Amino acid sequence: MTVRFNPPPGWPRPPSGWVPPAGWKPDPAWPPPPAGWALWLPDPAEAGPEPAPRRPDPEPSDRRPEPAPRRPDPPRDDREALRARIAELEVALAARETSRDGELVELDDRRVLQDVGIYRYHHPLEDAAAYKERLRELEHEMDGIIKAGHAVLAADMFTFSGSLAKGRKMVTDLSKLMLRAYNAEADNCVRSLRAGNITTAKKRLESAVTAIEKLGVIMEMRINPQYHSLRIRELELTADFQVKAQQERERAREERELLREQRRAEQELAAERERLEKERTHYETVLAALRAKGDDAKAAELAGRLAAIDQAIQDNDYRIANIRAGYVYVISNIGAFGPGIVKIGMTRRLEPLDRVRELGDASVPFPYDVHALYFSDDAVALEHELHKAFADRRVNFVNERREFFFATPVAVREILQEKTGGLLEFTEEPEAAQYFQSKGQWPTAR
Missing domain, CATH: 1.10.287 (Helix Hairpins)
Structure with missing residues (x-):
C-alpha cells in the first residue's frame, strides 16, 4: 500500500503524487502541525480496491431480507478536512484548559519573573521606611476586621440537629478554622515573597479563597472580599518594600564605591x-x-x-x-561577552588604564579592549548622560551598577561626540589578541 502526504491545517495542499525533494523543509511562516499529526497516511486508492470473494447464491429457503443500503462514505477530501478540523479543535481545547483561570497556578518563580519583565510598583512611596509604616497601618486595619468578626462571611441561620444555636456555634468554629487556614496561606505567601515577584503569590492566595468558598458552600462561608483585598495590598506593599530596600542597598553600595x-x-x-x-x-x-x-x-x-x-x-x-574630574572609558570583551556589548564607566585614577586592567583580572577569561578614554572636568555627569542615552539597552535592568550595554563602540562614539564635541582618539575594532589566539585551540568550535 502506498502513502500520501498529509499537510497539516494551514499548509498549502501539494499536487497529487507530490514527494518532498531531498533537504526539503516547510516554510517557517506556516503554522506548526498539531500534536500527533501524521504527515504521511496510507493511500488505499493508489493501490486499488481488493476484489471481494464471491459467495454462492443462497437457496430460496435461505434467503433473508436485503439490508438497507449503507450510507456511502464521504469523499476522501472531505474526510481529510474533517480530520484537520478535529485536530484544530483539540489543540484549541487543550490551550483553553491550560489557561483557564483559577485551575492552574504558575509556581515557577523564575518563569514568572521572566514573563512580567521589569517590576512596576503598586504603591510607590518615597523610601523603605515609608513602606514599613504603611504596612503597620495595614495590620491595624486587618486586626480591626478580625476582632469585629467580619473576616469570614457565613450564613447565620444554619441549624444543626434542629438547633439554631448549635448551628451558629458550628459556623463560628468553622469560620475560625477557615480563617486560620487562609491566614496561614497568606503569611506563607508573604514569607516566601521575593523582590519583584508578586504574581505567583497573588495566584496562590486567590486559589486559597476559591478553595475555602467551595468547602463552605453549604454554610455560605467565604472570605470577606474586603479582608482579602487588604491581604492582597499587604503582598503588594511587601513586594514594593523589598524592591525599594534592594535599590537603597545598591545605592548605598554605589556611594561607598564612589567614596x-x-x-x-x-x-x-x-x-x-x-x-x-x-x-x-x-x-x-x-x-x-x-x-x-x-x-x-x-x-x-x-x-x-x-x-x-x-x-x-x-x-x-x-x-x-575638582574631584569630579576623571576619565570616561568605553571598553569591550568579546571573548567573555561576545560582540555588541560594551562597558561604559569612569575612573578618577591618574593612570586610567590601571582601572581597566583591574576589571580584566581573573574574573574574566580575557583582558578588556579599550575603545575610548576621555578626560572630562565632570566625568560623573558625562558617565550618567551616556548611561541615560543607552538606558533601554542595558544588559542588567535590575542592578544599574552593572554598566554593560547592548551597543557597538561606534554607537557610543556618536553619543560621546554629541556630549563632548570631539574625541582625540577612538578605536573602533577590538584587538582581542588573546581571544583570537586561543579560539583556534578550543576543544569545540565556537
Missing part, C-alpha cells in the same frame, strides 16, 4: 603632588648651579623642563580641587 574611588584618587593625587615637588626642588637646585657656572644653554633646557613640571603641578592641583 573609595575618591579617597584612592585623592591619595594618588597627593602622592603625585609630593613627587612633583621633590622633582621641582631638584631641578631648581641644578638650574641655579648651571647659571652660576654660566652654562646658559643647559640652563635654558633645564628651565623648559622646570616649566613642564610647574604645569604638571598646576594640573594636579586642579584635579585635587
Whole structure:
C-alpha cells in the first residue's frame, strides 16, 4: 500500500503524487502541525480496491431480507478536512484548559519573573521606611476586621440537629478554622515573597479563597472580599518594600564605591603632588648651579623642563580641587561577552588604564579592549548622560551598577561626540589578541 502526504491545517495542499525533494523543509511562516499529526497516511486508492470473494447464491429457503443500503462514505477530501478540523479543535481545547483561570497556578518563580519583565510598583512611596509604616497601618486595619468578626462571611441561620444555636456555634468554629487556614496561606505567601515577584503569590492566595468558598458552600462561608483585598495590598506593599530596600542597598553600595574611588584618587593625587615637588626642588637646585657656572644653554633646557613640571603641578592641583574630574572609558570583551556589548564607566585614577586592567583580572577569561578614554572636568555627569542615552539597552535592568550595554563602540562614539564635541582618539575594532589566539585551540568550535 502506498502513502500520501498529509499537510497539516494551514499548509498549502501539494499536487497529487507530490514527494518532498531531498533537504526539503516547510516554510517557517506556516503554522506548526498539531500534536500527533501524521504527515504521511496510507493511500488505499493508489493501490486499488481488493476484489471481494464471491459467495454462492443462497437457496430460496435461505434467503433473508436485503439490508438497507449503507450510507456511502464521504469523499476522501472531505474526510481529510474533517480530520484537520478535529485536530484544530483539540489543540484549541487543550490551550483553553491550560489557561483557564483559577485551575492552574504558575509556581515557577523564575518563569514568572521572566514573563512580567521589569517590576512596576503598586504603591510607590518615597523610601523603605515609608513602606514599613504603611504596612503597620495595614495590620491595624486587618486586626480591626478580625476582632469585629467580619473576616469570614457565613450564613447565620444554619441549624444543626434542629438547633439554631448549635448551628451558629458550628459556623463560628468553622469560620475560625477557615480563617486560620487562609491566614496561614497568606503569611506563607508573604514569607516566601521575593523582590519583584508578586504574581505567583497573588495566584496562590486567590486559589486559597476559591478553595475555602467551595468547602463552605453549604454554610455560605467565604472570605470577606474586603479582608482579602487588604491581604492582597499587604503582598503588594511587601513586594514594593523589598524592591525599594534592594535599590537603597545598591545605592548605598554605589556611594561607598564612589567614596573609595575618591579617597584612592585623592591619595594618588597627593602622592603625585609630593613627587612633583621633590622633582621641582631638584631641578631648581641644578638650574641655579648651571647659571652660576654660566652654562646658559643647559640652563635654558633645564628651565623648559622646570616649566613642564610647574604645569604638571598646576594640573594636579586642579584635579585635587575638582574631584569630579576623571576619565570616561568605553571598553569591550568579546571573548567573555561576545560582540555588541560594551562597558561604559569612569575612573578618577591618574593612570586610567590601571582601572581597566583591574576589571580584566581573573574574573574574566580575557583582558578588556579599550575603545575610548576621555578626560572630562565632570566625568560623573558625562558617565550618567551616556548611561541615560543607552538606558533601554542595558544588559542588567535590575542592578544599574552593572554598566554593560547592548551597543557597538561606534554607537557610543556618536553619543560621546554629541556630549563632548570631539574625541582625540577612538578605536573602533577590538584587538582581542588573546581571544583570537586561543579560539583556534578550543576543544569545540565556537
